[in-house]
Amino acid sequence: MGDNHSSPVKSAIRTLDIIEYVVARDRPVIAQEIAEALVIPVSSLSYLLTTLVERGYLARDGRRYAPGPGLERLQSRTASFTLAERVAPLVRALRLQLNETASFFIRSGWEVEALVTETSEHALRYAVEVGSRTPLHGFSAGKAILAALPDAEVARFLAETDRQAFTPATIVSAEGLRDEVDDIRRTGVARTRGEHSPGIHGIGRAVIVDGVLIGAFSIAIPSVRFDAAIERRAVGLLARTAALLEAP
Numbered sequence: 146m147g148d149n150h151s152s153p154v155k156s157a158i159r160t161l162d163i164i165e166y167v168v169a170r171d172r173p174v175i176a177q178e179i180a181e182a183l184v185i186p187v188s189s190l191s192y193l194l195t196t197l198v199e200r201g202y203l204a205r206d207g208r209r210y211a212p213g214p215g216l217e218r219l220q221s222r223t224a225s226f227t228l229a230e231r232v233a234p235l236v237r238a239l240r241l242q243l244n245e246t247a248s249f250f251i252r253s254g255w256e257v258e259a260l261v262t263e264t265s266e267h268a269l270r271y272a273v274e275v276g277s278r279t280p281l282h283g284f285s286a287g288k289a290i291l292a293a294l295p296d297a298e299v300a301r302f303l304a305e306t307d308r309q310a311f312t313p314a315t316i317v318s319a320e321g322l323r324d325e326v327d328d329i330r331r332t333g334v335a336r337t338r339g340e341h342s343p344g345i346h347g348i349g350r351a352v353i354v355d356g357v358l359i360g361a362f363s364i365a366i367p368s369v370r371f372d373a374a375i376e377r378r379a380v381g382l383l384a385r386t387a388a389l390l391e392a393p
Contacts, residue, residue, distance in 0.1 A: 159185055168216070228360070232362075245365065246265045287349075291322070299323075335349040
């Protein structure tokens, strides 16, 4: 039992040790020096350094590492994080709690664009590519965003788009989508049932901050793992996650 908890704690301690060591050296250092100084196996160190560089807490120039801009931003009271940076930890937490693919989408015209995504670790999983776009009616996140738009915008979408049927289950009719919008507005939850990819259930929830629609979270679950229990859990997690982002 102790070992199960010690590994994450050790990784966290090592991560902080790396940051403190690099900052304290006041000069760029190579990975070998960090490994020898902190007695960290090279395999573990490589993963931690890569993560710290990706998050901006270290900067890499060739083989050398130095403090990154992320550290200065954390110290600044006027720090300004991008939307992707703000939602990334929340998307990651969704994926970790369900081990299903979780994403955050933003509106791009009559489409949704994947801003952040975390892919399930199951062998059978649904993957979303960052930057990919899909018509609003195709994904649960798109439906959630559509339902959060004013009635006039929903009417424009229905009038201006030639909606593709991705699968036999895709809802493309104006009447059917209006019914979907009404249901989403009543429950706060958007759903797709094999409507974009066969065998994939999507659950989405829009995020509105200070009256402004900023995007939607979604979870994609293969039908072989989808049941009432995981649906209830996903709906609850989405509501809680959206509330965290919406909170002042």
